[in-house]
Amino acid sequence: MSKEEKTNKKQATDNFVEIFRAFGQAIGEVFDDPELKKKAKEFADSATNSAKTLAKRFKDEEVKSKFRDVGKAAEEFGKSVAEHFKKEKIT
Numbered sequence: 001m002s003k004e005e006k007t008n009k010k011q012a013t014d015n016f017v018e019i020f021r022a023f024g025q026a027i028g029e030v031f032d033d034p035e036l037k038k039k040a041k042e043f044a045d046s047a048t049n050s051a052k053t054l055a056k057r058f059k060d061e062e063v064k065s066k067f068r069d070v071g072k073a074a075e076e077f078g079k080s081v082a083e084h085f086k087k088e089k090i091t
Contacts, residue, residue, distance in 0.1 A: 012067075016054065019074070020047035 024040030057063045 013054070017044070017048045020044050 021044040024044045025037075028037030028040040054063075
């Protein structure tokens, strides 16, 4: 595996972990619940460990395809949330 491929794999893993960390943190802040924040941190820590295992499979074409689907779903979710708050701000 080339140095560039290893760097790309590491970036993908880091991005995967960051998604779960940011999501958990945001949910904890939205509900301003200390217990929820604690659980969100535990979830992010667990996701970190899972991401390391998953990174080993990023070279598999089937896994790449599934993650493209995950990316599309995350993008749609982000657009939906942004649109919701945009409409809310107008009214």
